[in-house]
Amino acid sequence: MIKIKDLEFEYYERDEEENLTDMINAIRGINFDAKKGDFIAIAGKNGSGKSTFAKILNCLITPIDGTVLIGGIDAVNGTDEDIFKIRKKVGMVFQNPDNQIIGSIVAEDVAFGAENIGIPSDKLWERVFSALSDVGLGAKMADVRIDELSGGEKQKVAIAGVLAMKPSCIVLDEATSMLDNKSRWEILNTIKDINKKLGITIIMITHHMDELLIADYIYIMNKGRVFLRGDKESIFTNKEKLKEAGLECPVIVEIKDKLFEAGIIRNDNVYSVEALVKRIKEEHPNSFYLSTGFEDNIIEKPKINPVNAIIFNHVNYSYNKNTVLSDITFSIGKGEYVVIAGGTGTGKSTLLKLIPGLIKSDGNMVFVDGIDVMDKASDLSKVRKKLGFVFQYPEQQLFAKNVYEDVVFGPRNTGVSEIEAEKRAYEAIEVVGLSDEIYDMPVNKLSGGEKRRVALAGVLAMQPEYLILDEPLSGLDPQGKQNMLDIISALHKEAGITIVMVSHDMESVVRYADRLIALEKGQVLGDGAPVNVFYEMYLSAEDKEKELYNLPVMMQLLIRLRSEGLEADCMVADIDEGINSIINAIN
Numbered sequence: 001m002i003k004i005k006d007l008e009f010e011y012y013e014r015d016e017e018e019n020l021t022d023m024i025n026a027i028r029g030i031n032f033d034a035k036k037g038d039f040i041a042i043a044g045k046n047g048s049g050k051s052t053f054a055k056i057l058n059c060l061i062t063p064i065d066g067t068v069l070i071g072g073i074d075a076v077n078g079t080d081e082d083i084f085k086i087r088k089k090v091g092m093v094f095q096n097p098d099n100q101i102i103g104s105i106v107a108e109d110v111a112f113g114a115e116n117i118g119i120p121s122d123k124l125w126e127r128v129f130s131a132l133s134d135v136g137l138g139a140k141m142a143d144v145r146i147d148e149l150s151g152g153e154k155q156k157v158a159i160a161g162v163l164a165m166k167p168s169c170i171v172l173d174e175a176t177s178m179l180d181n182k183s184r185w186e187i188l189n190t191i192k193d194i195n196k197k198l199g200i201t202i203i204m205i206t207h208h209m210d211e212l213l214i215a216d217y218i219y220i221m222n223k224g225r226v227f228l229r230g231d232k233e234s235i236f237t238n239k240e241k242l243k244e245a246g247l248e249c250p251v252i253v254e255i256k257d258k259l260f261e262a263g264i265i266r267n268d269n270v271y272s273v274e275a276l277v278k279r280i281k282e283e284h285p286n287s288f289y290l291s292t293g294f295e296d297n298i299i300e301k302p303k304i305n306p307v308n309a310i311i312f313n314h315v316n317y318s319y320n321k322n323t324v325l326s327d328i329t330f331s332i333g334k335g336e337y338v339v340i341a342g343g344t345g346t347g348k349s350t351l352l353k354l355i356p357g358l359i360k361s362d363g364n365m366v367f368v369d370g371i372d373v374m375d376k377a378s379d380l381s382k383v384r385k386k387l388g389f390v391f392q393y394p395e396q397q398l399f400a401k402n403v404y405e406d407v408v409f410g411p412r413n414t415g416v417s418e419i420e421a422e423k424r425a426y427e428a429i430e431v432v433g434l435s436d437e438i439y440d441m442p443v444n445k446l447s448g449g450e451k452r453r454v455a456l457a458g459v460l461a462m463q464p465e466y467l468i469l470d471e472p473l474s475g476l477d478p479q480g481k482q483n484m485l486d487i488i489s490a491l492h493k494e495a496g497i498t499i500v501m502v503s504h505d506m507e508s509v510v511r512y513a514d515r516l517i518a519l520e521k522g523q524v525l526g527d528g529a530p531v532n533v534f535y536e537m538y539l540s541a542e543d544k545e546k547e548l549y550n551l552p553v554m555m556q557l558l559i560r561l562r563s564e565g566l567e568a569d570c571m572v573a574d575i576d577e578g579i580n581s582i583i584n585a586i587n
Helices: 050-057 080-089 106-116 121-134 151-163 181-198 209-214 232-236 239-244 251-261 273-283 348-354 380-384 403-412 418-431 448-460 478-493 506-512 530-540 544-550 553-563 575-586
Strands: 002-014 020-034 039-043 065-070 090-093 169-173 201-205 217-222 225-230 309-319 322-333 337-342 365-368 387-390 466-470 498-502 515-520 523-528
Touching (some): 020 225, 050 065, 050 090, 050 169, 050 201, 080 090, 090 151, 121 151, 209 251, 217 232, 217 239, 225 232, 251 575, 273 553, 309 348, 322 523, 337 506, 348 498, 387 448, 403 448, 418 448, 418 478, 448 466, 448 478, 466 478, 478 506, 506 530, 515 530, 523 530, 530 544, 544 553, 553 575
Parallel strands (some): 169 201, 337 498, 337 515, 387 466, 466 498
Antiparallel strands (some): 002 065, 217 225, 309 365, 515 523
16 A cells, blocks of 8 residues: 655755755655555654654655655656545545634535545535544534534544545544544544454554554654554563653553553553453452442532632533533632543633633623623733633744744733843743743744743743643643643642643543543533542443543553452552552452
8 A cells, every 4th residue: 555665855944035044854764564454553752753754645745755655656756647646545634623624514624525536426425424423423513613613523524524535545643632532532443443344544643652552553753763663562562762762651551561560460461451451350350259339429629719719600601502611610729730621522622711701701700810801891901911821722822933032922011121021031931941042943943842832931921820721732742741741730839820721631630630620511520639520420421431531541440340340449540559459459
């Protein structure tokens, strides 16, 4: 299906007079093969060349050297007709769905690609509705406007548009990064089914290390080269090399390695929660009983100062007659670290935008330090000076000619002196871990992780009391994600800033957050300590099997073990505590 030899690609940058100013060697001597029906995963830290490689596969860019054959067609020296044939064979799904969506209505957009490759009308709509069903949207979403969708729903539409074209190969460039865990695994299972049933070749580029586990073969990229390659067994036993590439093992691999070291399992060659449960049961059958059942748990509500807090008082919000939020009531106290979680389209981003009054809804009350931001008579400038907001796509809030000018813009426009504005900018850039060399760098030359840090620095330079972050971890490699979490944690613990963050990363939620507010269909489903809320969500779920995907991996394992009859404590998300719980239950 795909044969690549000695691939090279360079980015050239020129000034206004077209003089060459910089040359970036993005791809260096890559060799790559994919047979029909292969499922291949490619991972690497930000800037390792993964997305550049993906664009070459779809003929969006042309390499400077090397051989690229797609289905036997030359992608480097081919004619326009050859390029068109390749693009019919290779469907592409990008990280940001806004870069891919064209239509104003869901069905219209899903039909666009298939219609443009000549699919007749009588078959076109059959493909559209089949693709919508495959990604979990269904026929009911066909007539919905694109601008009414959440980021995750838009990504599902983008994937459906590619599926409707029925390509020979699908390239997914971080295509699940904007989705909640449950939606992410629904999509991945769909892609895996398509791969098996239809023999479609899958090339999946990802930062989610657990996604590598479903691939047949894995490539690890670093600095434009193939750094490691092999099956999951060979890749995940090479931890030092992974670390050198800025990556880490999936959580389930870390858990099974520790169980192996503790003598709970003898053969550690297992790579899923289900397989690990089966292995533990096989090796310790006498520790499992008929049924242990599950205990109900009462969530303790945190104590709130009603003045120095963010308060939602029975808030409703609708968009074009569609209810987005319904009867939202909660308070966030000064100094808390709160994560808002929930499935795609549950109203998380909308809820965040209500806090600074970026959107309004008549008849509702949202208070920030005693000021109702929904009241048109309120002076929102006082509130917004206290609030820092980092949006889901940081590039949308970067606009200056270089990093320094972007970060200093905020304080300059709050009336402080130029000396104070400069001081704040330098301090903020240092706090987010960027070097002095980055001050004069144009923002369009930054990586995704660097853009997030610059956006955060611009907000921190305003010295906010509250920091609101919408999916700050999405699109970041493991190293970049950990750096961002460390920065946010330091701001919370050392600077006393109140953190309100939307995230789909459940592992980081249980490690860092004081509190989790879970949304479901625009309503508060749970509110309290993260482990408590996760457990309550599982107990109350109609489809408990699917709900497990939204839980931290350690909790998934403990719940499955308990359902099989092992007296393990399900209210544990920390890996070491969970291992001890299993050991105690077996002994």
